[in-house]
């Protein structure tokens with residue numbers, strides 16, 4: 001199996017290292033990092049819904 | 060116009076704007092409905108008729124059913140929707156709520172100028188679950204610049220009064236929409252908006268096209284205005300959610316945009332006018348007369364037919380639909396060419412960058428320069444090789460635990476965001492805010508204490524249940540209290556009481572706690588001692604709640620939490636045992652001590668990994684006679700649950716077996732070892748029923764350790780070890796080959812399974828008693844034959 005020897009020296013995860021990010025800032029990430037991480041552990045989370053351009057027109 | 064690309068599947072609509080009233084009581088001079096190129100409002104009925112409402116709801120419902128939408132977003136819009144009156148709006152909302160198919164949630168909002176808003180409307184909105192977004196351009200001077208009545212009177216006081224009503228009913232408060240005018244002072248606008256405590260602020264660029272450009276005192280006036288606010292908002296600690304800034308951050312990290320104003324997401328919005336005609340995105344009205352028209356109507360055309368309209372498809376092409384300049388732009392993944400109508404120019408249509416291009420570029424670059432991109436976790440090749448072989452010591456488990464620590468922080472952040480975003484109810488907000496503040500304080504001053512608290516296995520189990528709406532967010536306060544206790548801090552919090560007990564994860568439980576009607580009690584921690592504050596002065600309070608510290612099992616310097624109190628521990632395949640008596644505890648301690656000695660003596664290679672990663676043993680209710688039950692839960696890293704078995708060797712086996720699941724679950728949290736298999740099932744030699752690929756992988760990985768256990772136990776207990784070894788090595792080797800041949804493994808998954816094979820293959824060569832070998836072979840054949848029949 002060729003893939004055996006071709007694996008890189010380190011395998012990168014989709015999990016971002018948040019251990020040194022202040023908890024108050026993790027909250028603000030909100031975007032892909034949180035969404036991707038939640039998708040991995042919680043496939044039915046609201047963050048995994050299909051992205052669409054959200055309406056925001058004013059009156 | 061584009062030709063319809065026939066090979067493109069339809070992008071279903073998810074957002075439906077219902078124009079319930081086509082006139083307005085204000086005469087704002089920047090309004091795209093009345094003051095721009097499209098004048099179609101003149102010919103439309105003022106109010107959407109009941110017949111049109113019924114037809115529109117039927118169309119949305121048909122569309123939701125056909126495309127299995129799990130959520131539909133409907134905005135009641137105008138003109139000014141409140142001119143339709145509370146009774147009409149109630150009828151429309153009720154029809155929508157009743158009309159959508161089961162399984163499709165309805166996010167229902169109204170966008171209003173607010174001047175007519177009163178308690179009567181709010182009662183209707185509360186009854187039907189309608190969130191209210193209000194248009195307000197900032198402070199009085201800013202708002203008065205455009206938002207006036209036809210006779211020139213200011214609307215400011217009425218709008219602020221309306222927002223005051225909403226602040227009293229926060230579950231209905233959707234947010235504020237602020238249209239930018241660069242003549243306004245950005246800081247005064249920002250401060251005025253923040254003072255009104257909206258759950259969300261939308262800053263909107265004024266509607267303009269290349270034919271009718273916006274007023275522009277400098278080349279990047281809109282960027283400069285927004286940057287002034289962004290910098291202040293950052294310095295203030297981001298006191299309010301700003302959708303535009305969040306979307307820039309999210310898209311900069313490769314995530315979705317949360318606004319149509321930027322990003323590459325396909326448009327999924329359709330407008331239904333008061334006369335029942337379908338229109339494309341509303342703001343196209345600024346481009347040219349009848350720009351949004353589709354010629355289609357709710358009484359004639361389904362939403363699938365509208366979704367196939369070339370004008371709709373043109374807004375779903377992502378990068379392919381953009382002008383060349385945008386496609387080559389370094390910020391295009393955030394900007395996406397800006398709001399579609401802003402690209403319009405006579406002659407070239409929409410194949411242009413936004414008329415706000417210089418602003419978008421400058422703003423996005425500024426925000427990107429100021430956000431930090433966290434690094435990704437990575438598993439070193441050598442560590443993954445060790446884990447794949449079925450082993451793993453302190454270093455390897457350390458990598459997995461690091462990933463879990465990040466996940467715990469992400470889940471907490473998502474939870475806090477969820478609570479804020481949904482404003483799920485006043486109770487959740489009131490409970491979570493002080494708890495959140497305490498958690499962030501401990502995070503800043505004693506992160507180790509917070510990390511240790513978050514590492515408790517059932518914290519993640521609770522957070523996940525909470526995000527699924529199955530557990531109460533108020534438990535965040537119990538978490539904060541546990542962290543405070545660990546950090547040696549005094550605290551006073553409203554905590555959750557479950558079954559008369561206040562549990563502080565990892566620390567202990569206050570039993571006999573009386574709860575208020577909302578299920579909470581006031582917990583005070585002073586000098587390291589937690590107690591319930593029932594309002595009585597210290598000293599004369601009768602002994603009430605009793606503090607029971609968490610108990611541990613120990614052996615040879617190794618100690619695990621004996622978890623028999625956590626309210627979220629019952630997430631295993633088998634029911635959790637209730638709190639152990641002292642006698643039960645003594646039995647567990649004795650059996651654990653013997654089991655651990657056996658592991659250290661017979662399976663020493665497993666001990667360092669267990670010492671590093673097994674944090675918790677959770678007693679399960681007694682097993683049915685003749686059976687041993689044990690379990691792990693994917694969302695409880697570090698915990699093994701078991702009913703106390705008769706003998707220590709069985710407990711050792713259960714621990715070693717279940718800890719394999721703990722390891723593999725954490726690996727799967729970090730890496731994709733297999734693809735989606737679309738529900739395909741595979742033969743598992745040890746089960747009566749076929750298993751999904753991940754189940755087979757989990758079982759096989761666990762049985763590496765089971766096989767190893769019996770392999771080494773042959774010297775101490777040849778019967779049944781000889782037989783069990785012969786059986787498990789054959790079944791595990793067969794399952795490894797099923798996995799390898801599945802075609803569903805990712806490259807790293809295939810590599811991982813090849814390492815598993817390297818572990819089991821030499822065992823197949825080890826001599827075993829002939830009778831045991833033959834018996835295993837016969838049993839395997841019989842099982843396989845029975846399965847195939």
Ligand code: SF4
Nearest residue numbers: 385388394412413416
């Ligand atoms: S910044 Fe300008 S060129 Fe770049 S994507 Fe946006 S509109 Fe296009």
